[in-house]
Amino acid sequence: MEFGTKAIHAGAEPDPSTGAIMTPIYQTSTYVQEAPGKNKGYEYARSQNPTREALETALAAxxxxxxxxxxxxxxxxxxxxIKLLxxxxxxxxxxxxxxxxxRLFTKVFEKFGIKFHFVDMQDAANISKYINANTKLIWLETPTNPLMNIVDIQAVANLAKGKNIIVCVDNTFASPYLQNPLDMGADIVMHSATKYLGGHSDVIHGCLVMNDKDLKDKLYFIQKSCGAVPGxxxxxxxxxxxxTLHVRMERHSENGxxxxxxxxxxxxxxxxxxxxFEDHPGHAIAKKQMRSFGGMISFTLKDETIAAANKVLSSTKLFSLAESLGGVESxxxxxxxxxxxxxxxxxxxxxxxxDSLIRLSVGIEGADDLIEDLKKAIG
Known part of the structure; x- marks a missing residue:
């Protein structure tokens, strides 16, 4: 099935009571049971919600x-x-x-006795130096935020194979449209769905996708027990x-x-x-594992002073100065x-x-308008 077809139809079933084509918003905290222990598959909304389940099905697809x-x-x-550890x-x-x-790794989890090694992952050999009997997780981003470095997902998965090490890929920058890490041997894919998946800068959300049922059961236990569930x-x-993810990502990539x-x-x-760019150190790997190169770009000015960067940051009109990324606006x-x-x-x-690096999340506006905006801001 083509990606666009999955994006529109995965997880979507007409509402059985009304025939509504869009999944209803089940705005409830609890569910009535016929008798103690006898229910229709739903007990309490922290554990299950039909709207959430429809989305989880779609994201997996x-x-x-x-x-x-x-x-x-x-x-x-x-x-x-990290709570698997x-x-x-x-x-x-x-x-x-x-x-x-x-920040989460160093300021929250290090004090609970988990050790983190931060390494340059552009060469998989750098990772292998740190693998030992205590290694339980390799966490990677590709492209990385904000330097757009590329990590060979398959090479990292091969390093972990047979060693009881989980490989988790933050796929936020690429989105499922450009890259599917599970197909390359990763165990878990993480998304800040706030970004490209939501796509309209109006929601905070995250997700995990995996193939292994035992891993899913452990993560579901954490989801239910710790309670960080979306409404x-x-x-x-x-x-x-x-x-609309597929059509948006096409335009993000073209504009980018x-x-x-x-x-x-x-x-x-x-x-x-x-x-x-062909002279990007990770271009060959990116070309192999991505369908296109996306709309995330970082750059520096030849004048590397903070003042020069601040002038650009405060002078754009269509590019809004803000945190986050992946929305329709730049x-x-x-x-x-x-x-x-x-x-x-x-x-x-x-x-x-x-200190002077600037990051762009290129939206889906007219490319010529965006270029003109940057041209005026850079001067």
């Missing part, structure tokens, strides 16, 4: 997985994965990861969003390519981070002071995330 689980945010979904376990993660994930209205908004080339040819722009972001502010400066600089 989009990632070519068997099971989906929804959470109240991408961070909540990440939190659930125990004190003394070790995690290998990317050194240039999303700042919110870094039915949020699930409805993501269900609505994914129906045009803007990446515009920036690369601009005399005041320094380096442009976008995996679609956003401009300053990772050092916004999405990655929780990472110590020395760590950011060591990993290549400079």
């Amino acid at each position: 989009l990632e070519n997985g068997k099971y989906g689980l929804c959470f109240s945010s991408g961070v909540a979904a990440t939190d659930a994965v 125990a004190p003394g376990d070790e995690v290998i993660a990317a050194s240039d990861m999303y700042g919110g994930t870094y 039915p209205q949020d699930c409805f908004l993501v269900l609505r969003g994914i129906k 390519e045009k803007i990446a080339h515009f920036l690369k040819n601009h005399p005041k722009v320094g380096k442009v981070y976008w995996p679609g 956003l401009i972001n300053h990772p050092a002071s916004m999405t990655h502010a929780s990472i110590p400066r020395e760590e950011r600089i060591k990993n290549g995330l400079s």
